[in-house]
Amino acid sequence: IQVTARTGPTGQPRPSETVLVTALSAAEADQVRQFETQIEALGLSVESARFFLATYYADLELYDAAITELVSLAEEIPSPLAHRLLGDVYLAIGLDGQAVQSYQEALRLAQEQGNRLVQAEAEVGLGQVGFARKSFEPALSHFRAALMLYQELGLEDNAEAVAKLVADTETRLPTPTP
Numbered sequence: 001i002q003v004t005a006r007t008g009p010t011g012q013p014r015p016s017e018t019v020l021v022t023a024l025s026a027a028e029a030d031q032v033r034q035f036e037t038q039i040e041a042l043g044l045s046v047e048s049a050r051f052f053l054a055t056y057y058a059d060l061e062l063y064d065a066a067i068t069e070l071v072s073l074a075e076e077i078p079s080p081l082a083h084r085l086l087g088d089v090y091l092a093i094g095l096d097g098q099a100v101q102s103y104q105e106a107l108r109l110a111q112e113q114g115n116r117l118v119q120a121e122a123e124v125g126l127g128q129v130g131f132a133r134k135s136f137e138p139a140l141s142h143f144r145a146a147l148m149l150y151q152e153l154g155l156e157d158n159a160e161a162v163a164k165l166v167a168d169t170e171t172r173l174p175t176p177t178p
Contacts, residue, residue, distance in 0.1 A: 120149035
């Protein structure tokens, strides 16, 4: 939603920032409540339940609920996965600055914990932010780092997808003039 307002009878129309709103039907809201009840009934740890709920909310584009769960989770335990998912949610709603912070924290924690898969995912996220900002050289650096990690992990499908991002980003770099 974007609201355009005039500040007076002769004022120029001034648009607000765009806001993403997801409205659920009554049936969809009931499904969400049923899922929440099912998660509670599984007897998972609080952290696992929050992570499952946050993932579910993000899939439904209930970003505010996903952010609430992930921020709380990330504050309680240093989870690179929670920070990476939080970066994904922020990126999805156009909060690039918050996405960068979350991806950088995910990368830092993943490196500390030796979690190379989340390192690769955080590098991809940072590359996507750079690409969206048209900062192609930093984006390329992050995509290449992710590509190397995926190759080392033997995740060929992921490596192939990131190789395409590398190639696409390389085409957007300015050509050096002689």
